[in-house]
Amino acid sequence: MSITKHNWTKEEIIALYNKPMMDLLYEAASIHREHHDPNVVQVSTLLSIKTGGCPEDCGYCPQAARYHTAIEGNDLMSVSQVKAQALRAKSSGSSRVCMGAAWRNVKDGPEFDQVLEMVRTINKLDMEVCCTLGMITENQAHRLAEAGLYAYNHNLDTSEEYYKEVISTRGFEDRLQTIANVRKTNVTVCSGGIIGMGESIEDRAGMLVALSTLNPQPESVPINALVAVEGTPMEEEKPVEIWEMIRMVATTRIIMPETQVRLSAGRMNMSREGQAMCFFAGANSIFAGDKLLTTPNPDVNEDMKMFEMLGLNPQKPFTKVSQPQTVEAENSQFAPLGEKPKWSRPGHTIEKNIEASAKEK
Numbered sequence: 001m002s003i004t005k006h007n008w009t010k011e012e013i014i015a016l017y018n019k020p021m022m023d024l025l026y027e028a029a030s031i032h033r034e035h036h037d038p039n040v041v042q043v044s045t046l047l048s049i050k051t052g053g054c055p056e057d058c059g060y061c062p063q064a065a066r067y068h069t070a071i072e073g074n075d076l077m078s079v080s081q082v083k084a085q086a087l088r089a090k091s092s093g094s095s096r097v098c099m100g101a102a103w104r105n106v107k108d109g110p111e112f113d114q115v116l117e118m119v120r121t122i123n124k125l126d127m128e129v130c131c132t133l134g135m136i137t138e139n140q141a142h143r144l145a146e147a148g149l150y151a152y153n154h155n156l157d158t159s160e161e162y163y164k165e166v167i168s169t170r171g172f173e174d175r176l177q178t179i180a181n182v183r184k185t186n187v188t189v190c191s192g193g194i195i196g197m198g199e200s201i202e203d204r205a206g207m208l209v210a211l212s213t214l215n216p217q218p219e220s221v222p223i224n225a226l227v228a229v230e231g232t233p234m235e236e237e238k239p240v241e242i243w244e245m246i247r248m249v250a251t252t253r254i255i256m257p258e259t260q261v262r263l264s265a266g267r268m269n270m271s272r273e274g275q276a277m278c279f280f281a282g283a284n285s286i287f288a289g290d291k292l293l294t295t296p297n298p299d300v301n302e303d304m305k306m307f308e309m310l311g312l313n314p315q316k317p318f319t320k321v322s323q324p325q326t327v328e329a330e331n332s333q334f335a336p337l338g339e340k341p342k343w344s345r346p347g348h349t350i351e352k353n354i355e356a357s358a359k360e361k
Helices: 012-016 021-035 079-091 110-123 136-147 172-183 201-212 242-255 270-279 299-308 353-360
Strands: 040-052 095-099 128-132 151-155 188-190 193-195 220-225 260-263 283-288
Touching: 012 201, 012 242, 021 242, 021 270, 040 110, 040 260, 079 095, 079 110, 079 353, 095 110, 095 151, 110 128, 110 136, 136 172, 151 353, 188 220, 193 201, 201 242, 220 242, 220 283, 242 260, 242 270, 242 299, 260 270, 270 283, 270 299, 283 299
Parallel strands: 040 095, 040 283, 095 128, 128 151, 151 188, 193 220, 220 260, 260 283
Antiparallel strands: none
């Protein structure tokens, strides 16, 4: 049985990534089979509960208010709307619902209380529930845990060095601090990144160093291929080659053997054969549904046909970690503190982000 290592170096990871493809695949597939059932893949549904209007300047994101994209914003969904979507996802084979809100960070108040009620509602449907809401404090993490949250997603996006070429409105340390706050609860961590943003292989390795040296390592690591959206600073980036995704998945599997590696954004441009190679290389989780927040995603029926063709089975909920207990709002031990944490604003400028902001609609 391979042992989880927490002191991977960038040089070691680059050497893995650049191995001859057949050797890389053999090693990754062997490690995958030691720690996971190779014929089981987790199916999650990603739901945008509040779309658009985000104050951040992430260069890849069509939800940033400063960029002129075709995204239609919407206010926070109601609990009943979210429940209906969760039931639909469950009937289609999903075991997890991930709710995303286009916020910089969570603020105590009625909207966060509403999200907590969404978490309680979905957990009671016997589904894993994940949230991605931006930066959160330790107290807010505890409140989510009490509601029954299974996982919190907060991606590192890329290496610390290249991060400064992507985002200027928050610091890399803020992301690590949010993960640290989640780790003070029983909520699992979901954190990964995006390839195809103009980064180097060294940057991809740097991101994996940051993730793999966390102790414990994230329970889930999404690997996204950039979906270049018109109006964003990265609209001209070339699509990621499938071989790059396969190498990234395989490398992630080797250095984080117990983690669920999620094949995330960009699957619309991947053939079934390419996705099958990713599953062989160690991916054992996907997002299903026609959208990933705002970008296109394969139809769930097409995914189920692919599963049947490959002999794959959807993972049942709470296979890796037991179901959390839901504490009702009136019994909560963690009251809202009205915190106003000073999350960083690095202050550097990114020319292509500024140029995209200045473009006319």
